[in-house]
Amino acid sequence: MLGATPACAGGDPHITEPVEYDAILLAGFGGPEGQDDVIPFLRNVTRGRGIPDERLEEVATHYRHFGGVSPINEHNRQLKAAIEQELASRGIDLPVLWGNRNWAPYLADTVREARERGFTKLIAIATSAYSSFSSCRQYREDFAMALESTGLLGDGTSPAAVQIDKVRQFFDHPGFVAPFAQGVRAALDELEDQGFADEQVHVLFSTHSIPMTDAARSGPRGHSFGEGGAYAAQHQAVAEVVMELAESDAPWSLVYQSRSGPPEMPWLEPDINDAIEELDAEQTRAVVIVPLGFVSDHMEVMWDLDEEAMQTARDRGFAAVRVPTPGIHPEYVSGLVDLVMERVQGTPVAERPALTPLGPWYDVCRPGCCENVRAGFKPAAAGVAP
């Protein structure tokens, strides 16, 4: 089902020829692993973005609260091990390398290691399911930067010394969606045991807020997905599918969290805390919080949801349950391996699973996909220039 993803400029958006990859590149966000890492990590994340110092100080306290350690690197070590186990159980001989955008092990060191081991064709899985600058293009730019800084980008006339392709954005892949659907069903059952009927529960699907300018440009250039771009449209469509699979008629909404940037810059709204404040207490007695935009229980989940949003809900006298992220759920892990094998085998588009009319998303990002005018154009792997 191609739906809203028409073939456009830039050749075929899907690769249906088999490709012999040498290894999988698991690309993470990265996080600090001790108090001394916190500020240097935050500087890496916000390099050149104009995030106010007060915001960095505030975010630093979230990490300090947990000993300066984000669980995100440990999650990725576990995910890597789980993917390796899934590959082994299917008899697939593909090594898995792991590299981060913002903290060690850095992508540049990982691609250098790849080359040393003789690998020239990598298929990347970024730990991020949706389309936007922060969740797709920035990973692609960081791949290109890692190749450039290690001299492995190639010179434009010869093929890159190391080629990095990327699996499609997997927001509507059944392996990503199933853990959320199961989690919502379990949360509603738990609340029902406590005496709350489905119509007394409000389900809040939460994702990372991004600047409106980034949201509007998410997805391929020249294609309108509405005000919030492909980013908001994908979340809206996945939330609908999750409610269907969870067989629930509970009222629900899509909300945003973890806003940063200067206050005068518009970001996607409503903020989850404002949304909880505005729920009608006559009708609502409980909330289910679904971290729909995230793949693991990292700091944005542990702090912004489990500390802040849960507190906002308690302050209003609501019962509240937070649904787990996919983490290393067997269906998620198996889905990621399926996404790799889709490219290894050159699976026809019609046979690629996708649960919303927006997918299956592109293998090759379209021209201008998820462009960021603030940061300017940079080379990016796994897409059509610019």
Ligand SMILES: CC1=C(CCC(=O)O)c2cc3nc(cc4[nH]c(cc5[nH]c(cc1n2)c(C)c5CCC(=O)O)c(CCC(=O)O)c4C)C(CCC(=O)O)=C3C
């Ligand atoms: C869409 C999106 C995802 C999901 C997709 C993906 O996974 O990529 C994501 C993930 C994450 N964001 C994370 C942490 C941070 N994000 C920040 C800043 C920002 N995120 C943004 C967007 C996103 N972020 C944006 C538009 C900014 C503003 C600055 C900019 O335009 O670049 C800042 C700076 C301080 C602040 O402003 O909060 C931090 C510390 C962590 C790690 C958590 C841990 O350590 O466990 C993870 C997984």
Ligand SMILES: [Fe+2]
């Ligand atoms: Fe993209």
